C-alpha cells in the first residue's frame with residue numbers, strides 16, 4: 118500500500134502497515150494457541166488498570182479484543198484512581214499466584230501517589246508480558262533470554278517483515294523513555310540486530326543533524342511533528358511512535374511532508390501501536406508455552 122502524495126510528482130514512502138502485520142502475526146499465533154489447547158492449556162492475559170483515563174481504558178479494551186481474536190483468555194482488574202500501594206500490590210500478588218494468568222500488564226502511567234518501580238519489581242518475571250519489570254530489563258542489558266518490551270520488539274518485527282536491513286544500518290532513535298527509546302537502543306545493538314544506534318533526547322544539541330545521517334529514524338519523543346522533511350535523508354525509513362493530543366486530535370512525532378522524502382513510513386495510527394499489541398499477545402503465548410514446557414520437564418516428559 119502507498120500513501121497518496123499531497124503534491125504531484127514527488128517520491129512517496131511505502132507504508133509500513135502495522136495493522137496488517139499485526140493481523141498476520143495473530144494468524145501465526147492461532148495454531149500455537151490451538152496446540153496448547155490440545156494439552157488443556159489456555160494462555161491468559163490479565164490487565165491491571167488504575168483510574169479512569171479514557172485513553173488507557175481504550176488501550177486496555179483493545180488488548181482484550183485482541184485476546185478474543187487469538188483465543189487467549191483475558192482477565193481484567195480495574196482499580197479506582199485512589200487505590201493504595203498495598204491494595205495494588207495485593208492484586209499483583211494475586212495474579213502472580215493465579216495459574217489461569219500466563220502473563221499480565223500493569224497499564225502505565227500509574228497515578229502519582231503510586232511507587233511505579235515497586236509495582237513493576239513485584240511482577241513475577243515469568244509473567245511479565247510487557248518486558249518492563251526491572252529483572253526483564255536487566256536480562257536485556259545482560260543479553261539473557263527473557264520477555265522483551267513490546268513496542269521495541271514490535272518495531273524490529275515490523276522492519277524485519279518489510280525486509281528493511283538492520284545489520285550495519287545507522288538508526289537514530291529520538292526519545293530515551295524506558296518503554297520505547299532506551300529499550301529499543303538495547304535491542305538494536307544486540308549481535309542479532311547489529312545496528313548502530315544514536316539515541317537522541319532533549320539534551321541532544323542538533324537532533325536534525327543526527328537523524329539526517331540515519332538509515333532508519335524512530336521518532337518516540339512525544340513531541341508533535343518534531344520530525345520534519347529536513348530531518349530525514351532521502352530513502353530512509355521513518356517510524357512514528359510518539360503520540361500527543363493537539364486540540365483533541367491524535368498527532369504523531371512525524372510531520373506530513375516526511376512521506377515525500379522517506380522510502381518507508383510507519384504511520385501513527387496504524388503502525389507501531391498495533392505491533393505493540395501483537396508483541397504483547399506473542400509474549401503471553403510464549404509465557405504459556407514456557408510454563409507448559411516446565412510442567413512437562415518437571416514430570417520428566
Ligand SMILES: Nc1nc(=O)c2c([nH]1)NC[C@@H]1CN(c3ccc(C(=O)N[C@@H](CCC(=O)O)C(=O)O)cc3)C=[N+]21
Pocket residue numbers: 175176179222223224225226247267385386387388389390391392393394
Ligand atoms: N504497561 C503498559 N504497556 C503498554 O504497552 C502501554 C502502556 N502501559 N501504557 C500506554 C501505552 C500506549 N500503548 C499503545 C498500544 C497500542 C496502541 C494502538 O494500537 N493504537 C492504534 C490506534 C488506537 C486504537 O485503535 O485503539 C494505532 O496506532 O493504530 C496505542 C498505544 C501501549 N502502552
